[in-house]
Amino acid sequence: MKSPPNPAQIRVLIVDDNAGDVFLLREMVDCTKSRFRVSAEAGSMEEALRILAEREVDVVLLDLQLPDSRGVDTFSRAHAAAPDVPIIVLSESDDEELALQTVQLGAQEYLVKGRVDGHLLQRALRYAVERARAEAQLASERDLLQTLLENIPDRIYFKDRQSRFIRINRALTALFGLKTAEEAYGKTDADFYGHEHAGEARQDERRVMETGEPLLGKVEFENLADGRKSWSLTTKLPLRDRKGSIIGTCGISREISEMKEMEEQLETERNLLRAVIDNLPDLVFLKDVEGHYLLNNIAHVRWLGGSDPREVRGRTVFDFFPDHLAAEFHRGDMEVAEARQPLLNQEEHMVDAKGNHSWRLTSKIPWLDDNGNTVGLVCISRDVTEQKRAEEHLKKANAELAASREELLHAVRNLQQAHGELRDVQLQLIEAEKMKSIGRLAAGVAHEVKNPLAILKMGLEFLSTQKFTDEHTPEILHEMGDALTRADKVIRGLLDFSAPKQLEVQRESLNGIIENALHLVRGEMKNGVEVELDLQSNLPHLKLDAGKISQVFVNLFTNALHAMENGGLLAVRTFTKQLTGVGSNISDSRAESFRVGQHIVIAEIDDTGHGIPEDKLAKIFEPFFTTKPTGRGTGLGLSVVRTIVDLHGATIDIRNLHEAGVRVTLMFQS
Ligand SMILES: Nc1ncnc2c1ncn2[C@@H]1O[C@H](COP(=O)(O)OP(=O)(O)OP(=O)(O)O)[C@@H](O)[C@H]1O
Ligand SMILES: [Mg+2]
The missing domain is CATH 3.40.50.2300 (Response regulator)
Structure with missing residues (x-):
């Protein structure tokens, strides 16, 4: 180790x-x-x-x-x-x-x-x-x-006092499109940049060298000699030797073309958006939570009475409207901001700064930050005065149309009624004409037949006083008498029907006539038929031909009794009444002679018989209409009744009762 x-x-x-x-x-x-x-x-x-x-x-x-x-x-x-x-x-x-x-x-x-x-x-x-x-x-x-020099993306260069490059880094070498940095040494900006930029850079460098002050963060547009363009942020410093003398400049510049491009793009977008909102006829504006305007389109600026958005920005409604109005607007806005719920298409009546009235459709949308807090309000308001006016016109026109329709319907109903009445009158005229001819015929026949019948009757009366050996003769004479009586009845009926239309009237008691007529039909009354009388005691006396009215009641009672072969109830009532309206009781042409408020006398005859088939009701007043077998009815009864009733200016109505039987109603003028 x-x-x-x-x-x-x-x-x-x-x-x-x-x-x-x-x-x-x-x-x-x-x-x-x-x-x-x-x-x-x-x-x-x-x-x-x-x-x-x-x-x-x-x-x-x-x-x-x-x-x-x-x-x-x-x-x-x-x-x-x-x-x-x-x-x-x-x-x-x-x-x-x-x-x-x-x-x-x-x-x-x-x-x-x-x-x-x-x-x-x-x-x-x-x-x-x-x-x-x-x-x-x-x-x-x-x-x-x-x-540092070779790796920094910023361009770094050193220049001598004549602004000639003495050192450049790799980034600048690349920008100049050179293989080595040395190729730039001894050259100036004029060799690489456009004339204008080179001149300006030279001046900047001179100033830095003269003053010793650095040039910081200058945004430069560099037009390269080969046509490329670039934006940069440049800082230039004085370059000193060891003794402190300025021997040149040193610069560092950062490419900001991308940033600049984004900035321009943003600016373009901003201008586009501005153009959109400024060309909208709707009022578009933004305000903060205190109500200060942050953005207003031209339409809104004008509506506020201004001409430039700068006049409006930062101000509030209180700067443009009287206090009470401004307070109202502000309160409405703040409610939306606090509720944090958009208010859409609210119709409101507004007055602008110049006092012009208009109807507007306004939407207010709370503007929230990332945390969901309200930071302001976006408002859009559209003038709908014209639509509103058109709507009102339409409403009015509709109402008028409805009224005209009602009038038209009314006119149609009147027309229909008039038509109905006309048809009734026409039918009555035809009927009357028919009656007249029948009347004339009947009168002629009756007149011709009456005398021979009288002779036959007298002959028969004479013969009935004689004695006959043949036992059948008295019976035959009796049958002849019956036949004669029937024929005589028909003839009398015909005469009644066609009798001259003259009445002998005087004040009579209707109740008395009714009681008398009842008495006359006693013979027809079968067992099992009950009579119920309800005659108003103080009934006013009426102007009547007593004989003819008696005939009316006899015929009506007879019809009722014939309808109740198996017994029943015959109810007769009289009473007075004040007419409140032209009701269903007065259905014939006489109706117009009765006026509302008038006192009238009514006689009602109800039976509990078999009633009249509905399809026959229209025919019962026709002469010779009968449903009865020969010898029982001639079909003249109701024709005679009608003639007499008409002559008295009274009315008659016959209808089936709901339960059973028939009700005949007679109305007399008092
Ligand atoms: N109360 C009634 N109940 C049921 N049917 C009735 C009544 N009154 C009238 N009618 C019907 O009306 C028809 C006509 O009556 P109308 O009195 O004119 O003639 P008639 O009674 O048949 O004969 P007559 O000439 O003898 O009176 C009757 O045949 C009968 O069918
Ligand atoms: Mg009859």
Whole structure:
């Protein structure tokens, strides 16, 4: 094991094949008080190289003439094996040429063997070690600087007082498109940049040199001679020599084209966005939570009464509106900001700074930061006054249309009613015409048949007083009498129907006439028929032809009794009533002679018989319409009733009762 080197001592390797020389040298190196100590000896180049490879040597004393190496070559090989170990060359000859050669190649000292004494050798060793140390330090610093210059992406250059490059780093070499930095030396900016930039740089450098003040962070646009363009951030410093005199400039410049491009891109985008919002007719604006405007489009600036967005930025609604209005707007905004919920498409009536009224559709959206806190409000407001107006017009038009439609419907209903009435009148006219002809015919027939019938009747009365031997004769005479009575009844009916339309009226009691008529039909009343009378006692007397009205009731009672062959109830009522409206009771053409508010007298006859089939109801007033067998009905009863009722200015209505039977209603004017 090797003993660790004493840091206080400097290890010396003696390379020499002459034992006497080695002895002398060792004596001179290892003398007392010396910091040097011979740590190794080598008699050949081979041995020397091995020791140097092990690196246990601080300085070498090298004889150029060795058995395996000679002259300059000896130095070169040893120096190559340990470039940072200082070598002192020892030579037999005082060869100036050789001395110069080895020193140029890196030898620290060249000593001639015969002329070396202890003192000289000690000094040479000392200098050699010190020089080597200083060189090593310098080399390391140079390396650091070199590393920095070659690896930094920023461009670094040094220029002399005439602004000529004296050193440039790798980044600038690349920018200039050169293979080596040396190609730039002695040249100026004018050789690489456009005329304008070169001139400006020159001036900047002059100023730096004159004032001694650095130029810091200048943004430069560099137009390269080959047409490339680049943006950079440049700092220029004065370059001084050891005495402090300014001998040139040193510059460092950083490529910022990408940043600049992004900046330009951002600017373009900002301009585009600005163009979009400024060209919108809607009001677009942003405000912070205190209500200060941060951004306003042109439409909003104008609405506030301004012309430039800068006039508005940083101000609040209170700067543009009367306090009460501004307070209201502000409160609305703050509510949205606090609720952190967007308020969309709210219709509101607004007045702008100039007092113009408008309807607006406004949306307010809270503007939140990354933590969800409200930092402001984004508002968009659209003028919908025109739409609103159109909407109102439409509403009005719709209402008018609805009213016209109602009027039209009303007119149609009136028309329909008038048409119905016209049709009724027409039917009645036809009916009346028919009745007239039937009446004339009936009157003629009745007149012609009445007299022969009277003769037959008288003949029959005479014959019935005679005595007959034939037992069948009285029976035949009886049947003839019956037939004659029936024929007579038909003739009387026809005469009643066609009788001249004249009445002999006087104030009569309707109740009295009814009671009398009931009495007359007693004969027709079968067992099992009950009569119920409900006659209003203080009924006013009416202007009536008592005989004819009696005939009306007899016919109506007879019809009711015929309908109740198996018994039932015949209910008769009279009462007065004040007309409240033209109701269903007054359905015929007489209805118009009754006025609302008028007092009328009503007679109602209800039976519980079989009723009238609905399809026959329209025909019952026609002469000779009957559903009864021959001999039972002639079908003239209701025709006569109608004629008489009409003559009295009264009305008749016949309808089926819901439960059973028929109700006949007669209405008289009081
Ligand atoms: N109360 C009633 N119940 C049921 N049917 C009735 C009633 N009144 C009238 N009718 C129907 O109306 C028809 C016509 O009646 P109308 O009195 O004119 O003639 P008629 O009774 O048949 O004969 P007559 O000439 O003898 O009166 C009757 O045949 C009958 O069908
Ligand atoms: Mg009848």
